[in-house]
Amino acid sequence: MRERASWDVVCTVDDLIAESGVAVWTEDGPVAVFYLPHRLPALFAISHTDPFTGKNVLARGITGDLKGQPVVASPLYKQHFNLETGQCLEDETVQVKTYPVLLDGQNIRIEVPASVSRTAAA
Template sequence: MNAILQQDETWVSICQLDDIVPNTGVCALVNGEQVAVFHIDDGAARVFAIGNYDPNSNAAVLSRGLVGSLGERIVVASPIYKHHFDLETGECLEVPGSSVNAFATRVENGQVWISA
């Protein structure tokens, strides 16, 4: 998925929540930037969005990483060097200087929105 469906001021409509398999991510193009969007279902369906570009490996791959948790943090492990990125903040736990942007998200009527 690399398309913007609809834009509403500073929010961009990405897809239906059901389009993202629970506990995985997809990539969306938001204002020319690749964003990794994750649907986390741990009893309550939640959505997180961080930059898709992994600065440690110089590749746009975070949407394809494995989702899990480290303590209280929900993270994605980059598929290349396995660095963990906090889905709420974008912080890289192993190399904090290599953190990525985090984006506000919301789900309305089953539609996923990202703050541009």
């Protein structure tokens, strides 16, 4: 039987900043949640950790659109990460983890994998 992931509340709508990201903590580690109100979907969640430096900075990156793709540019070395797929646009061998995210009333929820949720509960 497949174990279910959990949908953890990580912040509220009031915590979001349009065209920007906020860093939140999950059982799976730091996650960057981005709110792009001019797009559908408007919410994206990726790992907050820059894979090139190991620093938790991606929520502080600059959001934008490259060739129709929603992206964030790392504030350190400026690599662009697709907010839908996590793929680095400058280096196809690098990708950050993405998370399903949803709006539940005033709460923002991130789907945490079952293996992480189970481990955290132990």
